[in-house]
Amino acid sequence: MFTGIIEAIGEVVELTPKNGDISLRVRTGKLDLSDVALGDSIATNGVCLTVVDLPGDGFRADVSRESLSLTTIGQWRAGQPVNLEKALTPTTRLGGHIVSAHVDxxxxxxxxxxxxxxxxxxxxxxxxxxxxxxxxxxxxxxxxxxxxxxxxxxxxxxxxxxxxxxxxxxxxxxxxxxxxxxxDVLARYLERLLQGDKAAATDSDITLEFLTKNGFNR
Structure with a gap:
């Protein structure tokens, strides 16, 4: 989880195709990596990426075909700047809102x-x-x-x-x-809760008209 408060601007170093997906290397600039270990998460332009290598000046992550289909990563090029944020800790100030870094x-x-x-x-x-x-x-x-x-x-x-x-x-x-x-993840959960027993149905009855009638849209 993240807060959406950007800690540093990094730079895409390279994107290497690997068997249908890609390996991404990012230079992290002023982002402190002293407490980052392999397997930790770093939000990169809002995409939660798992650190698989720490080459010294940044990190490397594998990007799945799912992430490529739902985000802008497939359009990134070497030299492009990116927003960076490390995953929050129990003592992190929640200056923004709850961010999953699972791009919609x-x-x-x-x-x-x-x-x-x-x-x-x-x-x-x-x-x-x-x-x-x-x-x-x-x-x-x-x-x-x-x-x-x-x-x-x-x-x-x-x-x-x-x-x-x-x-x-x-x-x-x-x-x-x-x-x-x-x-906002709360909006998604609200929609699901409003469906009640119909949540398991294939078709949803939640429409803009329904939300307006029930006071959830102005």
Whole structure:
């Protein structure tokens, strides 16, 4: 588990194809690896990766075909910056929200405009994930815990302050940028609970109209 508070910006060193999936090597920059062991998890642009090698200046991880199909990793190239966060400990400050780093899908930056010292981003989520994104709710973008400022259908807006722009890769975002998106896990559990005994059924009766009627959507 993670908090969505980025600890460092790393850099993709290489992606090596291996029997249908890939081996990924990341240089971790200022991230302290002194307490990281083989088998530990590091969220990389919001993707939970297991450390299989520690070459000294970073780590290496194997990326499965499942992860390649649900994230932007297949589009990464050597030299690309990535957000990094080590797994939380019992004494970690929960400055963001509960993040599993199990990416739900790939979204896209629609627009970016300046607003005083902040930047306002508009993003588009995959249609099947839009119902989990709520006004003033939490969402994880490339591993960064963020607050949703506005929602219109499958599109939503974020206000990003200078510190977040400087300490994450969001400063590199522009229209068309693909991002790893993880919705709030509480929203998923809420949907499941609302189904009650119907949760085991093949078809779900939970719709936007149902959520609005029951006070879960504004």
């Amino acid at each position: 899908g790939v979204g896209e930056v629609v627009s970016r405009v300046s607003d005083a010292r902040s930047e306002r981003f508009r993003l588009r989520a995959p249609a099947e994930l839009a119902r989990y994104i709520a006004h003033k709710g939490s969402v994880t973008i490339d591993g960064t815990s963020l607050t949703v400022n506005k929602v219109e259908g499958a599109e939503f807006e974020l206000n990003i302050v200078p510190h977040t722009l400087a300490e994450t890769i969001m400063g590199h975002y522009g229209p068309g940028t693909k991002i790893n998106l993880e919705v």
